[in-house]
Amino acid sequence: MTNLAATGGVPGPGRIGRVAIGDLLKRAATRFPDRTAVTDGARRVTFTELERDANRFANYLVARGLKPGGKISTICNNSVEFVKALFGIHRAGLVWVPVNTMLGPADMDYILDHAEVRFAMIDDNLYGQPERRAALQKHGIDLIAVDLAGTAAAAGLENFNNLLKGRSEIEPEIDIDDRDLAMIIYTSGITSRPKGAMHCHLAVIMAVSRDDGITGQFPLFHCAGHVSLLSYLSVGGRMALMRGFDPVVCMEAIVRDKLTIFVGLSLMYQAILDHPRRKEFDPSGLRTCIYTMAPMGRPLLERAIADLCPNFVLTSGQTEMYPATTMSRAEVQLKRFGSYWGESLIVNETAIMDENGNLLLRGQPGELVHRGPNVMMGYYKDPKATEEARKFGWHHTGDLGVIDEHGEVLFLDRKKDMIKSGGENVASVKIEETLLVHPAVQNAAVVGLPRPQWGEAVSAFVKLKPAVQADEAGILEHCRKHLGGFQVPKFIRILDEMPMTATGKLRKVKLREAFAEHFAKEGA
Template sequence: MQVPQASAASRRIRRVALGDLLYRTAAKFGDRTAVVDGEQRLSYGEMDALSSQFAHYLLAAHGSGVQVATLCANSVDMLVAINGIHKSANVWVPVNIQLDATQIGYILRHAEVSCIVADEAFCLQPQMAALLQELGLPVVVTMGSEPNPAGATLAALAHGRPTMLPEVDIDGDEPALIMYTSGTTGNPKGVVHSHASVYSAVIGNLSTFAFTAQDVVTGILPLFHCGQHVVTAATCAAGACLVITRGFQAGTVVDTVVRERISVLVGLPMMYAAILADPKAATADFSSVRLCIYAMAPMPRPLVNLIAATLSPNIMLVTGQTEIYPVTMSFRPVEYAERDANYWGISTVVCETAVMDDEGKLLAPGEAGEIVHRGPNVMLGYFKDPAATEAVQKCGWHHTGDLGMIDEGGQLLFLDRKKDMIKTGGENVASIKVESVILSHPAVAGVAVVGLAHPYWSEAICAFVALKPGTTCSEQDLTEHCRANLGKFEVPKAMKFVDTLPLTATGKIQKNVLRKQYADWFTSTRL
């Protein structure tokens, strides 16, 4: 068979480019509201025009193929910047603004950024102002006013430029973004994704969530995180409306759901618990909600039942990683009430999932091993780290570092992170199993279970517990609760009640922080 050679024109016709999502939706739904940011509302036509203008600025000032970082909280300006970066064939580097200046400096240097888009308030913080001055890179200021000591504003730089989509060549396999991992065991790694890998995840999400142009979707989680970014991109592809919030306050979310007629809620389990515990929830009209999506942590069955009765019975757990753009798998806890909270369910249409042993052999249902994926939503690799890329992509699969098992019904059960599996007294204990039991106690709001060095047990199971406001519970109460629901070797050797648990910007519990802080729990005076 003679295959035609791809010309520049045919590549343009068939291209896969993230900036085209907004452009094509604007062509269909130009007058439809694309985003709500407080009092500000932008249509798809307006968002498309503004992002194209910013893209033309980037092309004039920096060309294409360079890294452009964002240091932003959720805002219309941030969405304009992200789409402008993609339209100009540059590489987006989202930076977690909750990191300290040293970590941010490392990311900006390692990513070799040529330009920084940053919120005015962030630029004016003393440590960040010093870092930006030291780097000497051009800064585009968002949510700011002219004149600005940190640099020209996005609005000023985009003003008067062409509003049409720039004519630049983009190959679907070219890098679209470098997103840095949390770096819990050292410096964060830069995960490189192509236009095609993120685009495929968007298509998978459209299928999984059944988004339509009539949907109104929350933007509570930070846009610098892969989960909120891909939900936002899928919202755009569908022509739906995104309602942005900065930070999380339960009462504000209740008001937003009612006022904007939210149809799709996206949040963490603890967010749902706080929303339903807010006094406003008792009389709020939640009839617009058709889907509740959650991630990051298992959801206790009582909370599932409360959401089903109050918000919507259409509840979905979704999973993914920075390295394999979400969503990878989804699980519906209401439909599978007999399965516990640690089930991840089935793969999306763009992702294949299996369980593998340490020798690279794929395991049968009922056998435990490492969860592996493959599909078009997998990263290109780690930026400037070929050895780490090769290690995580061995045997032709992406290795997650998670342990799991596929049951006879084809549903995946998550067992634990490899690094979180506790080895105590010759037994392997999944920390997440112990956490699920403790979370089922009515007084518990959050828990982290870790293994700490012990002179006799090798590792001792320890639970750090945060209680719900207004409740009381003793260590003996929780220990008895665990003894009634766990094997003898799975019961924590010690518990510590804490006011709060250390969290990342996206709500993940930082067990590494607890392990470091309490490393000598059993080898010195108990804290």
């Protein structure tokens, strides 16, 4: 409640004017009680069922003694039960701490310890992994299970669906303010230990159409999957839940569930287009395809627009800026190629700043900064990193870019990925774009490796497309044709697999570590 003296005797919004995540489902269920909210293969769940069971779970959590502001984790892959639990957690006023199920036991252990989690829900098949189970038992965390594999009872865990029986379907009376902490979502940990980005209820809202249905292959513990679920359910749309990405499963869901929006990584679109069964499925119901994490190479984008959907847009954001900050426009996708991230979303301001806190004019390069209600509340238990991230009253992304004459953000590079070679600043992203144009290259990463006479040497790592042959000399010659001399890699290595985070981001730090001594060993 806002202090009355500070507002001239006018109280804050309280329950009347709040924006709370749990309320989104309730309002949608009132308007669309019998409409399908989520699908999971052939399983269909209405808004009414989600609303009813979210309240049952919230009442269970209250009865267990969990208090508003308390932490609760989910260690789950996508499922109907996960969705019900998610809304129940928010209804109970608890702080959701999702754990990426693709993290190893050590990182999971760190997150649970750092966030001081004492209660969690886990898929029974994940609990069946000995190292994960040992880490959870060490913490003495109270657990309940989603009984996906039918092993919860044998493991001595309460079954989520069973514990809902007999619970009240009426929402518990919990005071929630839209600025209350709603979730702590840990970053990917690309360069260091994961940091816990704190977000309030107000930060996670974006508008879409009630007639839309969206693919749900992104995990709900990731900000892209989570905000897509909330956004589409809030207006009466629907999501097709999937446990990971499979090209055929995605295509089947698009047709079966009449989906209109596809959200994926560039590599997902590539896998669909290259799949031998692609022509068995009609994607004409798609009205928009969204790609995220990184721009799409020109050949792939042209092919995807021609074959899948005429409207492709790129969104960009960070775990710290929930859920996104910029989006490109479909009508300019075939006019400007490269790392164009589009225009700032209406929910936040976007600017370019120099190192002294001065905002720069269009066309001047600097650090990309944002401000708005979607900025995180801070890093959990890390005031120093929080202060550094919000210098000069803006959120600092660590990305270098310019805003061009059209008002679009052109990404130049991560500050830490800019290569200092022979007195030149070399943008790794420019070289990666060139490598991705090569017909044999599926993925590429460029880093600077230590080299005494150069400072850093431009070094490239590529993964080839399946069943395609190429050699390092041929790829190097391709670079010479399309890049300036100072940009051409001094070292190229073809890898069977790239080091990736669980959410599909390249872990360049692993490449730097693994090949740090390359030039020293070569004597160059």
